[in-house]
Amino acid sequence: MPSQVxxxxxxxxxxxxxxxxxxxxxxxxFFMLVNTIKMQxxxxxxLPDLDDSQARELASxxxxxxxxxxxxxxxxxRTDNPLRFDSTARMVQIGSQQQFPMDDLxxxxxxxxxxxxxxxxxxxxxxxxxxxRYDEVQPVMDAVTAAGISRVNLMAYDPTQE
Amino acid sequence: xxxxxxxxxxxxxxxxxxxxxxxxxxxxxxxxxxxxxLSSMIDIIFQLLIYFVVTASFAIDEGxxxxxxxxxxxxxxxxxPPPETLDIRLVSAGEIGVSIDLGGTGxxxxxTALASELDGLQFDPGRGRHNGVYAPDDPVVIRxxxxxxxxxxxxxFNAAIKxxxxxxxxxxxx
Numbered sequence: 054m055p056s057q058v059x060x061x062x063x064x065x066x067x068x069x070x071x072x073x074x075x076x077x078x079x080x081x082x083f084f085m086l087v088n089t090i091k092m093q094x095x096x097x098x099x100l101p102d103l104d105d106s107q108a109r110e111l112a113s114x115x116x117x118x119x120x121x122x123x124x125x126x127x128x129x130x131r132t133d134n135p136l137r138f139d140s141t142a143r144m145v146q147i148g149s150q151q152q153f154p155m156d157d158l159x160x161x162x163x164x165x166x167x168x169x170x171x172x173x174x175x176x177x178x179x180x181x182x183x184x185x186r187y188d189e190v191q192p193v194m195d196a197v198t199a200a201g202i203s204r205v206n207l208m209a210y211d212p213t214q215e
Numbered sequence: 216x217x218x219x220x221x222x223x224x225x226x227x228x229x230x231x232x233x234x235x236x237x238x239x240x241x242x243x244x245x246x247x248x249x250x251x252x253l254s255s256m257i258d259i260i261f262q263l264l265i266y267f268v269v270t271a272s273f274a275i276d277e278g279x280x281x282x283x284x285x286x287x288x289x290x291x292x293x294x295x296p297p298p299e300t301l302d303i304r305l306v307s308a309g310e311i312g313v314s315i316d317l318g319g320t321g322x323x324x325x326x327t328a329l330a331s332e333l334d335g336l337q338f339d340p341g342r343g344r345h346n347g348v349y350a351p352d353d354p355v356v357i358r359x360x361x362x363x364x365x366x367x368x369x370x371x372f373n374a375a376i377k378x379x380x381x382x383x384x385x386x387x388x389x
Contacts, residue, residue, distance in 0.1 A: 070255050073259075074255060074258065074259060077259050077263075081262055085220075092225035101366040101369040101370065103369065103370050104325065104326045104374075105330070105377060106278065108277075108278025109280075110278060110279075111277065111278065111279050120269050134311070136364050136366055140362070140364065180277075182309075182365065183365055183369075184365070184366070185361070185364065185365075186285065186362050186365070187305075187359040187361055187362070187365060190368075198284050205284050207258075207277070207279065207281065207282060207372060209279070209373070211277055
């Protein structure tokens with residue numbers, strides 16, 4: 054009597070790719086989560102669009118993003134003319150989590166000072182909406198320099214980075 | 216009378232090698248084709264495709280202009296500026312417009328004209344600039360009115376960087 058194995062015919066080689074799929078899914082989930090966290094550092098806004106921009110690519114590390122956020126908006130309502138919008142700032146956000154109201158800029162200085170203790174070479178990337186008034190953004194710059202940080206990178210829209 | 220037999224059957228009879236014939240060959244069928252299961256690979260490729268499409272929209276289309284500002288307890292404008300300061304005054308015009316005034320040269324139409332004017336004022340023999348009076352490291356101070364939009368302030372800064380000035384500062388709102 055032939056064995057069960059031989060009755061089915063010769064075995065065809067099959068690669069078990071289930072673990073591969075598991076690993077790939079885990080990597081996808083990981084990278085998507087990391088991306089989400091990185092994106093939370095950047096508050097939704099319209100950055101200044103410059104004439105013949107001299108902006109360069111952002112370094113990969115050694116900086117903290119300070120957002121001067123505009124009032125909430127729908128992207129479509131500002132597409133035609135980003136400057137025609139409320140010129141007052143809503144809040145200041147440092148990194149992805151720390152948020153400060155506009156009347157508590159000493160908190161911004163204190164938070165940056167704590168970060169400076171960990172990294173004395175810290176640079177600030179200042180993201181401010183293009184429609185904000187200068188007297189809304191300038192106090193934030195003062196709060197940054199008051200923490201002892203002189204390297205302030207002004208973020209602008211850069212079409213060459215698309 | 217013998218007659219030589221020619222043909223494959225005769226050669227086969229003389230060849231001692233035993234040729235194995237598969238079941239498909241005995242039945243006159245074509246050899247089986249290899250058919251790897253691609254479904255899983257397609258699944259993964261689609262997942263990767265979706266991932267890259269989603270992250271592509273995250274790609275930061277942002278660049279930075281580097282500024283070195285004087286540090287201190289918000290006292291940037293308390294310092295006495297040196298006499299050779301090159302002032303760029305920005306005053307709002309209308310709701311969102313701006314009027315650009317470069318100290319001593321009058322009003323300018325655009326930030327491109329500002330960059331050109333700043334470049335012309337620079338004395339830098341290394342770049343063939345012999346007629347200017349300002350060195351690249353002379354302080355350039357951007358003096359915007361409080362209600363000027365941030366877009367115009369950064370544009371003025373960008374113009375100074377484009378004209379290769381290295382010491383660009385911001386004044387308190389006027």
